[in-house]
Amino acid sequence: MPTFAVDCPGCEASKxxxxxxSNQIGVHCSCGVTFTVDIDGQTVDDWWERES
Known part of the structure; x- marks a missing residue:
């Protein structure tokens, strides 16, 4: 199964x-940022900081 990596827009850690x-992937990083991934473009689509 093909896979790829993207960088978190908050801390730049490679995910x-x-x-x-999949059609869309949601990622919850330990730095407090949540983001969605554009599968076709293999890039971060939208992101936001989670509230505590």
């Missing part, structure tokens, strides 16, 4: 093993 088999 690996994103699958190309």
């Amino acid at each position: 690996e093993h994103m699958t190309t088999q």
Whole structure:
């Protein structure tokens, strides 16, 4: 199964093993940022900081 990596827009940590088999992926980083991934473009689509 093909995978790819994107960088968190908050802390720039590499988030690996994103699958190309989904329509959209949501990622919750430990730095407090949540973001969605554009599978076709293999880039961060939208992101926001989570409230505590």
